[in-house]
Amino acid sequence: MRNSRRGLLALLAGAGAFAVLPGGPALALDTTEARALIETSLTEVHAVINSGQPPAEMYRDFEEVFARYADVDVIARSALGPVARQIGAGEFAEYRQAFQGYIGRKYGKRFREFVGSRIEVGEARPLKSFFAVSSTAYLNGRAPMQVEWHVSDRSGRSLFFNIIIEGVNMLASERAEIAAMLTRRGGDVAALSADLQQAG
């Protein structure tokens, strides 16, 4: 009885020690870090929007920001759905690369409509296995828009994997879009990747 209690105490103490270890897996990401990641990515996105470059160069820069701060691997995998598990690593890598460029162009075009706007990053809160960071986009002459970012460190690094603009979920809408594109190609992932290089 006493032994087991001591054992339990030791276990709890051990768990406590583990929890305060810097860089322990459970503590790698917190609200401050999640918030900081979104701040940094937004600063870079704004720099691109206001750079006044021609569109093609802007889209390439957006793609770079996306590749740096988003978990492109898991987003691409999730958008492709169960098919992602059935294809080879090489085929997936090719699709992933095409997907990244497609996102840069597609969302880059949307971002260009936000010239002159500003986004304020709000609170971060834990949600499921990740963190949700809220933000508000102020556009000229329009009611402010709520933009939520989902950040996770499950890839080994702290990266965002979803953006929800006024309830519209980027991952959900890309899932639907990629599924429709794949259906159009009769399930041929290589053909889908080729299409993605032009799309967006």
Place this chain on the structure above:
Amino acid sequence: MRPTRSQILPMVFLTLAACASDPVMRDGIMVNDPYEGANRRIHAFNKGVDARLVAPVARLASGGGESRGNAQQMRPADLVANVGANLSLPGKVVNHLLQGRPGPAIRNGFRFAVNSTLGIAGLFDPAGSDFGLDEVDTDFGQTLARWGAPEGAYLELPVLGPSTQRDAAGRVVDIVLDPWNHVLTGRQAVGVLGLRAAGKAADRARFGDTVEGVLQGSADSYAQTRLIWLMHRRHELGEEGNAFDPYDAIEDDDAVIDPYEE
């Protein structure tokens, strides 16, 4: 374009009488679309209207495709959109009161008072820019939701676009509820209607690229429109599910995607 009764009523009766097919989970949200066949035909029609009529007009109104360099500058289209939005405020006040939400009702009431006077009949938006009184959007569809009416099936209405059975019924009631339809008569009422329709068109011009991206750029624009519209509408009404967790192995029937769990 503003709905007319002859456009909407048959649609509402047709659909309210219908049976419910089972809603299914699709791309992280519940989709209840028993009329998909008819909806897709209307969608194809709406897409044509948008490409041939709405988009060219919107492009003209926004002063040419690529010249949106300085967003601080007010364009004529913005003024028209402002007037249209201002005219829709009294109807929103009525709905907020019906929802038992005096806060937003007062806010929109003040906003209407300020913009109709200082904002010169709603051309400008001093209420939003100087007083922090942003518009709180609402409609009778939201009132119905607040009263506990179920969402019903997804509908795509001719010209008006995505809706649900609840929202389509709400649109009809909104025409009746709108104070303008009670204080104005004849030519005045037509004038207000025209201004509000023009306001909607101008609004479409502001986010033209995004609308066109979805309508003309998607592999399945019907499914994409339905998904985006339902997610947005449920967010507006506070009826959205949980977040989607793509990191989760088993997709539970909620809307948080956790890609790391797959």
